[in-house]
Amino acid sequence: QKEVEQDPGPLSVPEGAIVSLNCTYSNSAFQYFMWYRQYSRKGPELLMYTYSSGNKEDGRFTAQVDKSSKYISLFIRDSQPSDSATYLCATGGADGLTFGKGTHLIIQP
């Protein structure tokens, strides 16, 4: 079993839709949870980070962590074509990050 599971997609939705991206993880020692966005031929860009269970909101993005079920989510409201990218969830502690495979998201104009 991989430590972080993420559906690779592709996930295609119309512009303006609410997008839900999800990951599960297996190691209960993971303390930090992050979402990165990666455009083609670029490095990952940090979108959100959280430490504990609960929600964190930043503009159109909401990150949700449920440590009891080891489930991580990212919601994107009012999705735009510029949101089309690969979204990577990552968890970790003091010893580096463990990434999911990434979900390829396509927002159709």
Added chain:
Amino acid sequence: ETGVTQSPTHLIKTRGQQVTLRCSSQSGHNTVSWYQQALGQGPQFIFQYYREEENGRGNFPPRFSGLQFPNYSSELNVNALELDDSALYLCASTTTRTGAYGYTFGSGTRLTVV
């Protein structure tokens, strides 16, 4: 714009050769880590340095080694290159030892081994 710069952007090497990839982090970023990203996969953790000492290592063989310098630069060395080493190599840095506030990534070096 990212504060982490990597060089070179692209590189082609022959199997068996050695390669050095370089990274320059933002001032104050005492932790630097390196990742390998194969096509269609998430980044895989190679190792991490905090204040010039290795403080974490992923499941990579010893032919992957690194250094961190006092001026916030670092390098990744790979000896005896294999075809499977072809990937995007990413450098990431952060201000804390634990990475609690997220890492800033560079754009990567794309290494092709032929």
